[in-house]
Amino acid sequence: METPDTLPEGDFLRLDRQICFSLHAATRAFNGVYREALKELGLTYPQYLVMLVLWEHRELSVKGIGERVRLDSGTLSPLLKRLEAAGHVERRRSPEDERSVTVRLTEEGAALREKALGVPRRIAAATGLDLAELGDLRERLHALAVRLDAVGPDDLSGCA
Amino acid sequence: METPDTLPEGDFLRLDRQICFSLHAATRAFNGVYREALKELGLTYPQYLVMLVLWEHRELSVKGIGERVRLDSGTLSPLLKRLEAAGHVERRRSPEDERSVTVRLTEEGAALREKALGVPRRIAAATGLDLAELGDLRERLHALAVRLDAVGPDDLSGCA
DNA sequence: CGCGATTGAGTTGCGCACAACTTAATCGCG
DNA sequence: CGCGATTAAGTTGTGCGCAACTCAATCGCG
Numbered sequence A, B: 001m002e003t004p005d006t007l008p009e010g011d012f013l014r015l016d017r018q019i020c021f022s023l024h025a026a027t028r029a030f031n032g033v034y035r036e037a038l039k040e041l042g043l044t045y046p047q048y049l050v051m052l053v054l055w056e057h058r059e060l061s062v063k064g065i066g067e068r069v070r071l072d073s074g075t076l077s078p079l080l081k082r083l084e085a086a087g088h089v090e091r092r093r094s095p096e097d098e099r100s101v102t103v104r105l106t107e108e109g110a111a112l113r114e115k116a117l118g119v120p121r122r123i124a125a126a127t128g129l130d131l132a133e134l135g136d137l138r139e140r141l142h143a144l145a146v147r148l149d150a151v152g153p154d155d156l157s158g159c160a
Numbered sequence C: 001c002g003c004g005a006t007t008g009a010g011t012t013g014c015g016c017a018c019a020a021c022t023t024a025a026t027c028g029c030g
Numbered sequence D: 001c002g003c004g005a006t007t008a009a010g011t012t013g014t015g016c017g018c019a020a021c022t023c024a025a026t027c028g029c030g
Helices: A009-040 A045-057 A062-068 A073-085 A108-114 A119-127 A131-151 B010-039 B047-057 B062-070 B071-086 B107-116 B119-127 B131-151
Strands: A059-061 A089-093 A101-105 B059-061 B091-093 B101-105
Touching: A009 A119, A009 B010, A009 B047, A009 B059, A009 B062, A009 B119, A009 B131, A045 A059, A045 A062, A045 A101, A045 A108, A045 B010, A059 A062, A059 B091, A059 B131, A062 A073, A062 B010, A073 A089, A073 A101, A089 B119, A108 A131, A119 A131, A119 B010, A119 B131, A131 B010, A131 B119, A131 B131, B010 B047, B010 B119, B047 B059, B047 B062, B047 B071, B047 B101, B047 B107, B059 B062, B062 B071, B062 B101, B071 B091, B101 B107, B119 B131
Parallel strands: none
Antiparallel strands: A059 A101, A089 A101, B059 B101, B091 B101
């Protein structure tokens, strides 16, 4: 349990390097492709994520958005302020709970969806994967994220 | 080739949302686990990437590091300055080419490798994947990154 | 009802990531 | 040799991502 058995530590480090690099490179490559595809919409990748949930719900609290895109208010507040400045959303405090802020699509923000419809196919084409493979990738990444999030702040020390 | 055939655009947008979210969530979950594991080393994840290549080469130019970790000088310059301030590396201009800066591990930086040896196994444990699955993941991510990078700045418009 | 605990947003500070730019050194062609 | 083009690093500015914090509103227990 505490000895590698199959590999010396040095090779572990090498494998880790390869996985780190692959993950890091894939993430930034994806970001780059999205950046290019989103340029004409005037959106960044994280802004696109937020718009995607708003196109499905039209109106959500900051907390509601945060739960769906897994971002906290420290990231969302300035991002939403920029989306508001761009005219895509409106923000106003909720009447029934003055702590909460309701974010709602403007007409313009809702209309932007039409221009976004072509984006997913471009991305899919860039990956060179078909729908089934994309679905499989999504599954694997989702399962991985769930497992990694579950580890949380503890653990990690319990295996050395 | 230019029509979806299998899915209307709206479902494409939904699938894209799911893939976006999975990718984004998995990336940040990975970062979180590494952040935790690297805390005792006093390294961030990108700093760890740089140290990994230096542990293999001992001495590299900024350009050489950039090629290996796929980062430009705009990101590396301040990062390396911080690694230098932490005492892990030295930087000095190359004698034979005054444009180039050579980055070399200090004794302390080289010694840090010993403390890093336990990191990969912790990460692997957190993912819940075995060595074969990790290798497979690495392969897929690498292939994907290569394909996405190959698309480059052009294309993307040629499929709409 | 009153008051401490909790919750939702926002702010601050730091470290990437990247585009666009600057500066200095080197290259290479005529 | 001379000078424009290229190259290597660094700088600047913008936008995430996250930890740590503030502040106001709400909750809930006695």
